[in-house]
Amino acid sequence: MAVLSEEQEMLRNMARDWATKESPVSEFRKVRAAGQPQAYNADAYAAMAEMGWVGIIIPEAHGGSDFGFSSAGLVVEELGKTLTASPLVATTIAASAILLGGSDAQKAKWLPRLASGETVATLAIDEGAHCDPSAIETSVSGGKLTGKKAFVHEAHGASLFVVAAKDGLYLVEKGDGVSLTTRKLTDQRSHADIQFAGAAAEKLEGGGDSLLGDVLDRARVLSAAEMLGMAQAVFDTTLDYLKQRVQFNQVLATFQALQHRMADLFADLTQMRSAVEAGLQAVDSGFGVARAATIAKAEANRVLHAISNQGIQLHGGIGMTDEFNVGFYLKRARVLEASWGSSSYLRDRFARLSGY
Amino acid sequence: MPTQVESDVQTSEDAFRTEVRQFLATNFPDELKGTGNMMAGLDGPTDENPVQKKWREAVGGRGWGTPTWPKEYGGGGLTKGQARIIEHEFAKVGAYNPIGGMGVMMFGPTLLEYGDERQKLEHIPPICRGEIRWCQGYSEPNAGSDLANLQTFAVDKGDHYLINGQKTWTSGGQWADKCFAIVRTDRSDKHKGISFMLIDMDAPGVEVRPITMISGTSPFCETFFTDVKVPKENLVGKEGQGWTIGKRLLQHERTNISGGGRLAGMMGQSLGDIAKKYCETGGDGALVNKVLRDKIADLEIRWNSFLLTARRAVEESKAQGGVSEISSVLKKVGTKLAQDRSELLIEIRGFQGLGWEGDEFGDDELEDVRGWLFGKAATIYGGSTEVQNNIIAKRVLGMLDHQ
Numbered sequence: 001m002a003v004l005s006e007e008q009e010m011l012r013n014m015a016r017d018w019a020t021k022e023s024p025v026s027e028f029r030k031v032r033a034a035g036q037p038q039a040y041n042a043d044a045y046a047a048m049a050e051m052g053w054v055g056i057i058i059p060e061a062h063g064g065s066d067f068g069f070s071s072a073g074l075v076v077e078e079l080g081k082t083l084t085a086s087p088l089v090a091t092t093i094a095a096s097a098i099l100l101g102g103s104d105a106q107k108a109k110w111l112p113r114l115a116s117g118e119t120v121a122t123l124a125i126d127e128g129a130h131c132d133p134s135a136i137e138t139s140v141s142g143g144k145l146t147g148k149k150a151f152v153h154e155a156h157g158a159s160l161f162v163v164a165a166k167d168g169l170y171l172v173e174k175g176d177g178v179s180l181t182t183r184k185l186t187d188q189r190s191h192a193d194i195q196f197a198g199a200a201a202e203k204l205e206g207g208g209d210s211l212l213g214d215v216l217d218r219a220r221v222l223s224a225a226e227m228l229g230m231a232q233a234v235f236d237t238t239l240d241y242l243k244q245r246v247q248f249n250q251v252l253a254t255f256q257a258l259q260h261r262m263a264d265l266f267a268d269l270t271q272m273r274s275a276v277e278a279g280l281q282a283v284d285s286g287f288g289v290a291r292a293a294t295i296a297k298a299e300a301n302r303v304l305h306a307i308s309n310q311g312i313q314l315h316g317g318i319g320m321t322d323e324f325n326v327g328f329y330l331k332r333a334r335v336l337e338a339s340w341g342s343s344s345y346l347r348d349r350f351a352r353l354s355g356y
Numbered sequence: 357m358p359t360q361v362e363s364d365v366q367t368s369e370d371a372f373r374t375e376v377r378q379f380l381a382t383n384f385p386d387e388l389k390g391t392g393n394m395m396a397g398l399d400g401p402t403d404e405n406p407v408q409k410k411w412r413e414a415v416g417g418r419g420w421g422t423p424t425w426p427k428e429y430g431g432g433g434l435t436k437g438q439a440r441i442i443e444h445e446f447a448k449v450g451a452y453n454p455i456g457g458m459g460v461m462m463f464g465p466t467l468l469e470y471g472d473e474r475q476k477l478e479h480i481p482p483i484c485r486g487e488i489r490w491c492q493g494y495s496e497p498n499a500g501s502d503l504a505n506l507q508t509f510a511v512d513k514g515d516h517y518l519i520n521g522q523k524t525w526t527s528g529g530q531w532a533d534k535c536f537a538i539v540r541t542d543r544s545d546k547h548k549g550i551s552f553m554l555i556d557m558d559a560p561g562v563e564v565r566p567i568t569m570i571s572g573t574s575p576f577c578e579t580f581f582t583d584v585k586v587p588k589e590n591l592v593g594k595e596g597q598g599w600t601i602g603k604r605l606l607q608h609e610r611t612n613i614s615g616g617g618r619l620a621g622m623m624g625q626s627l628g629d630i631a632k633k634y635c636e637t638g639g640d641g642a643l644v645n646k647v648l649r650d651k652i653a654d655l656e657i658r659w660n661s662f663l664l665t666a667r668r669a670v671e672e673s674k675a676q677g678g679v680s681e682i683s684s685v686l687k688k689v690g691t692k693l694a695q696d697r698s699e700l701l702i703e704i705r706g707f708q709g710l711g712w713e714g715d716e717f718g719d720d721e722l723e724d725v726r727g728w729l730f731g732k733a734a735t736i737y738g739g740s741t742e743v744q745n746n747i748i749a750k751r752v753l754g755m756l757d758h759q
Contacts, residue, residue, distance in 0.1 A: 002671070003671050254755070267688055272661070275657075275660070
């Protein structure tokens with residue numbers, strides 16, 4: 001855990017307290033049982049906005065607290081631990097796009113609404129099953145945007161989309177010319193393909209040529225923070241289980257084979273935390289963001305992948321049951337691993353950034 | 357506005373910084389700029405030239421090579437803040453700390469904690485002046501990871517002990533003046549039968565044989581003790597306290613092996629840059645062999661996380677005022693990554709990366725081959741990876757003892 005300021009510690013404790021008491025995994029089970037495509041509890045999201053969590057990266061002038069990504073990451077990590085379903089990450093990333101590329105008028109119009117929770121927003125970038133920002137066909141003509149976006153996170157709850165077109169990022173409101181097709185993924189959260197057919201679009205003119213890449217890097221570090229919380233939760237739950245479960249008249253935690261496997265996973269988790277925290281800090285400092293975000297997400301992918309698999313293996317048969325939570329983490333893990341860059345995509349990007 | 361106390365501290369730090377700069381201007385010779393500390397190395401004898409000797413005496417005389425050690429024993433008697441100023445100012449002008457070796461890294465801190473007044477006065481000042489080389493008498497042929505199984509025995513002969521037995525993996529034993537050793541004084545109790553003693557390497561009955569390693573070098577020795585007399589005043593602590601004292605010393609050793617800086621130094625050039633010299637690249641400058649390129653990126657990403665982890669361990673230790681639990685993974689992770697890197701370097705260079713000797717090979721190529729071989733020791737010494745895993749499972753994760 002990075003060394004925190006007093007404010008950050010309060011924020012983290014508040015988020016931990018809320019997630020544990022108000023949003024344990026049983027709340028996600030309720031969301032799942034309700035079967036709504038939006039796949040989150042609107043009251044819970046309103047409470048999160050009320051506590052100021054959507055506005056953490058938004059300047060005070062626009063209704064936020066301007067605490068930065070490191071602070072946002074603390075909250076997202078705690079929510080990841082309990083698999084809290086909400087559009088907090090999606091909206092925060094969309095807000096960062098408006099902050100980086102929006103005009104004063106766009107910021108004044110949208111940021112307060114995002115911070116208050118009134119408007120949910122999300123990124124609509126990729127057009128196929130993989131992260132590939134170089135393969136965008138969506139185009140804009142006369143202020144009308146046309147194209148197809150695939151597997152958009154939190155699409156059902158969102159009323160504002162940050163859409164990638166060939167010549168940059170655009171804001172598109174849900175309405176005429178925007179139609180959703182629900183895509184049910186294994187994590188049972190909100191995902192949809194979106195058809196934009198001449199939808200009214202307003203360009204984010206600022207931010208320069210690197211705007212899309214910069215926004216994706218922010219998506220990477222914040223998703224990595226969610227993954228960090230998930231990895232920590234699976235690790236802790238598995239360790240607790242090994243200390244309770246008895247076989248051959250022995251607690252499993254006394255078996256050296258399992259001790260060494262947990263020591264390996266603990267080392268991996270330590271590495272992941274260092275990479276993720278450094279990624280968040282890099283966004284706040286503005287220094288070496290592309291590289292730090294790539295390392296953060298690559299390590300998050302590698303380690304959560306391993307821990308989510310070992311979580312099942314070490315729980316044994318009960319880990320395979322729907323009654324136990326560990327499987328939920330596995331399913332959400334793979335969706336987040338595929339988001340904003342798979343492991344191979346990120347290693348390729350790291351090599352490119354390093355010049356080989 | 358800074359408080360009065362803060363501004364007083366600031367003023368005294370500025371004054372000390374000026375003192376260090378003046379000292380360097382007067383004493384540090386240009387010709388030593390950027391050269392290393394010979395005394396701290398384990399793989400070569402001390403062949404000090406007069407210029408190096410003068411520099412060592414200048415630093416050692418002030419106790420600045422061991423800045424935070426007490427002044428009455430030859431240390432600098434300085435605060436941690438002042439020690440950092442010395443480190444910064446030395447680094448700025450490319451000056452090395454001429455005081456080092458196992459005496460500084462491991463033995464000194466342990467003796468300061470457990471030694472009696474007379475022992476501290478006798479042994480600490482020569483360490484601070486860089487005059488005495490210490491070696492470590494710990495491992496034995498049948499006491500490696502199971503160190504407490506050691507059998508070298510010290511018989512009480514009234515005014516002295518008589519020692520018989522064998523130590524092994526004695527780093528730098530062939531060049532050492534003295535040895536701090538753990539020996540058995542009681543066979544009835546595995547841990548409480550161990551005592552911590554100081555042995556003169558010149559004493560009759562001490563024989564040192566260098567061991568040739570797979571890398572072709574001989575940094576370690578076998579040390580044999582045959583009826584070696586050790587005066588009673590060379591017992592540190594009480595009889596039977598050796599395991600406690602010896603373990604404390606190992607904590608100092610681990611901190612040094614895993615020190616991020618030292619490992620960071622091992623990872624000089626980017627593997628990607630090296631690969632571009634040995635392997636085909638395309639028009640875009642990227643390696644054509646995508647599988648190799650992927651392996652390199654994977655390793656370098658993990659290496660970057662390790663450096664971040666090492667940095668985090670330091671920051672957290674400072675903030676918490678104790679050793680961070682992260683430090684328990686540093687040795688295990690750092691040594692493994694360094695080995696992986698050496699293996700990948702061979703894949704990158706092909707046969708050219710497997711040279712043993714010959715002018716057809718570059719110095720860096722030959723050094724890396726020896727480094728690859730010698731690097732296999734890193735996951736064995738200082739508590740093997742398996743022992744590290746036991747420690748993490750038991751002390752950090754609270755998993756029960758498997759024995």
